[in-house]
Each structure stands twice: as structure tokens, then as C-alpha cells.
Amino acid sequence: MPRVRRCRQQGCHLMVEYPNHYCRRHFEHEAEYLASRQKWARSRDQQYQRKYNTVTRNRSEHKSKQYNFYRSRQWSRLRRNILERDNYLCKYCGAINIVTPAKTVDHIVPIEYDAGLRDDPNNLAVICYSCHRSKTDWEQIYYGTGQGNTLKKVPEIKNINQVIRHMKTLSPESS
CATH class of the missing domain: 1.10.30 (DNA Binding (I), subunit A)
Structure with missing residues (x-):
């Protein structure tokens, strides 16, 4: 049996198979959602951590x-x-x-x-x-x-x- 989750569209209760986040009716939002997740992940990469540690934690x-x-x-x-x-x-x-x-x-x-x-x-x-x-x-x-x-x-x-x-x-x- 495939893994499923609820559609991310507010008010929509349809189930979607992994790895999708939206049902067929709201699938146009999928690319936008994935792009926002990638942008968030990039902002917290190793360079971000290194800068935070250097500037804030280990500044002296x-x-x-x-x-x-x-x-x-x-x-x-x-x-x-x-x-x-x-x-x-x-x-x-x-x-x-x-x-x-x-x-x-x-x-x-x-x-x-x-x-x-x-x-x-x-x-x-x-x-x-x-x-x-x-x-x-x-x-x-x-x-x-x-x-x-x-x-x-x-x-x-x-x-x-x-x-x-x-x-x-x-x-x-x-x-």
C-alpha cells in the first residue's frame, strides 16, 4: 500500500501519494511549494552555520x-x-x-x-x-x-x- 498524506491546500481533505504535497485539483501549487522549501533549506546550509558560529558564537x-x-x-x-x-x-x-x-x-x-x-x-x-x-x-x-x-x-x-x-x-x- 502506498504512503499517503493530506493535500496541503487549506480546506482540501483529499489524500495524496508521496512524494506529492497537493492533489490533482491543486497540483499547480506543487512547484511553488517545492521552490520555497528549497530556498529555506539553502538558507540553513553549512555556510549559514559557519557564518553564525563565527559572527555570533565565536566572535572572540x-x-x-x-x-x-x-x-x-x-x-x-x-x-x-x-x-x-x-x-x-x-x-x-x-x-x-x-x-x-x-x-x-x-x-x-x-x-x-x-x-x-x-x-x-x-x-x-x-x-x-x-x-x-x-x-x-x-x-x-x-x-x-x-x-x-x-x-x-x-x-x-x-x-x-x-x-x-x-x-x-x-x-x-x-x-
Whole structure:
């Protein structure tokens, strides 16, 4: 029996044999769909990856070491321990009495600012996507982290409640 799938045309429920994506009635869209898939695949080829790794991940020896740390067995174990310690719940949301599941482990004081705290469990907390996005934006303003920024000489904030307070004072919604 041949393998089949549903026609990609919205609202059409006819089945089509592999490798086609459209039924006879909508077959004129097949070439356009295949061209868009090839264009997408080409954009993610080895040259794309090499450029991304060179420009973003490994733009300096410091960033290269930082990236390699996140790929180490040490980080893998540490991350798992922190996730279990925090019960897979965002500590930043928890500080304002909201329960949010999360799988990201974040450095409270960014390792770009203080590399000595990179494997300190007291500097790590589980964080959800939206808090991580907000905190990253705040870190770029407060600490001067991120590509194209210069690190500032400011006191480290190691308490999650204080970080949240600072994030709220710098956010445009609080104005």
C-alpha cells in the first residue's frame, strides 16, 4: 500500500501519494511549494552555520570559551541539579507569586559580567521564556552585556527580588 498524506491546500481533505504535497485539483501549487522549501533549506546550509558560529558564537576567544562552557558535561549536570532544585518553576515569576513552568537555567549575575560565578549554584535560577527575555534586555541596559555593548562598572545584583525591582524601574510600562 502506498504512503499517503493530506493535500496541503487549506480546506482540501483529499489524500495524496508521496512524494506529492497537493492533489490533482491543486497540483499547480506543487512547484511553488517545492521552490520555497528549497530556498529555506539553502538558507540553513553549512555556510549559514559557519557564518553564525563565527559572527555570533565565536566572535572572540572570550565568547568562544563561554559557548564551550554551555556545551560541557559540567554545565549539563549543574543545569539538571538547578532544575530539580527549583522544581522546574520560574523563580522570577515565583517571586511575584505566579507559578510558571520553565526549563531554562539563567545566571542571576551574567557570566559575561562576572565569569567567576558561572558554576556557582547560588548564582543560578530557573527562568521562563518571558522573564528571560525581559531580564536579558535589562542586563544589556544595567550591566552593558550583549554584542556591541560595553560592560559598565556597576554593583552586582545577586538577589532575584532586587533584580525584579530594577527590571520594573527600567521597563517602559512602569513609566
